[in-house]
Amino acid sequence: MSEPAEDPDVVSRRxxxxxxxxxxxxxxxxxxxxxxxxxxxxxxxxxxAAHPLLAEWVEESQPAGAGKTALIVGAGTGWDAExxxxxxxxxxxxDISPTAIQAARRNHPGSQAHYVTADLLAPPAAWHHAFDLVxxxxxxQALPVELQPxxxxxxxxxVAPGGTLLVIAAARPDDVPDExxxxxxxxxxxxxxxxxxxxxxxxxxxxQSPSPADPTxxxxxxxxxxx
Numbered sequence: 001m002s003e004p005a006e007d008p009d010v011v012s013r014r015x016x017x018x019x020x021x022x023x024x025x026x027x028x029x030x031x032x033x034x035x036x037x038x039x040x041x042x043x044x045x046x047x048x049a050a051h052p053l054l055a056e057w058v059e060e061s062q063p064a065g066a067g068k069t070a071l072i073v074g075a076g077t078g079w080d081a082e083x084x085x086x087x088x089x090x091x092x093x094x095d096i097s098p099t100a101i102q103a104a105r106r107n108h109p110g111s112q113a114h115y116v117t118a119d120l121l122a123p124p125a126a127w128h129h130a131f132d133l134v135x136x137x138x139x140x141q142a143l144p145v146e147l148q149p150x151x152x153x154x155x156x157x158x159v160a161p162g163g164t165l166l167v168i169a170a171a172r173p174d175d176v177p178d179e180x181x182x183x184x185x186x187x188x189x190x191x192x193x194x195x196x197x198x199x200x201x202x203x204x205x206x207x208q209s210p211s212p213a214d215p216t217x218x219x220x221x222x223x224x225x226x227x
Contacts, residue, residue: 065089074139078104
């Protein structure tokens with residue numbers, strides 16, 4: 001009789017812990033996607049469709065992408081990028097994991113999105129203030145708390161004048177201390193959400209809502225505008 005499949009969240013946390021123990025806090029993304037490509041793990045956030053909160057924002061906001069640029073942070077296997085590219089945005093989607101980018105290209109043959117490998121903590125200089133829409137979903141929260149301020153700053157810095165930033169993340173009460181959170185993920189406090197609003201980038205809406213899959217899990221959807 002075969003062994004029961006290990007919970008994918010447990011697998012991802014074990015892989016993350018191994019990377020953290022080796023002082024490689026971002027290396028676990030490639031390890032996880034590589035293991036998933038071999039059938040030895042499951043990427044917990046790979047939904048096979050765009051994130052529901054992103055789809056909800058698109059339906060409500062009806063953004064017009066023609067003639068505009070978009071950046072998808074931590075694109076994974078590409079489902080969020082495809083939704084944005086379908087709106088007409090010239091879409092760049094990046095991930096630190098080469099295996100994830102390979103999977104995105106394989107999953108979406110003929111895609112209009114540009115899939116590239118890049119590091120959020122050291123993005124290409126040409127991306128600075130270059131995108132009319134930046135979408136960040138679950139990437140910052142996948143990094144240890146001590147790296148989140150640097151990652152948050154880099155997300156915000158890619159938004160062009162007049163551009164929009166959309167952030168979707170799991171929520172954590174402000175009174176829950178960092179040391180009480182055993183990640184990944186390391187959900188974001190309201191203070192962490194507010195930190196995306198760097199000078200010139202204004203928070204215009206933040207919504208907190210329960211996850212349909214687990215009402216005990218709260219999620220942020222925050223929108224910012226660079227003036």
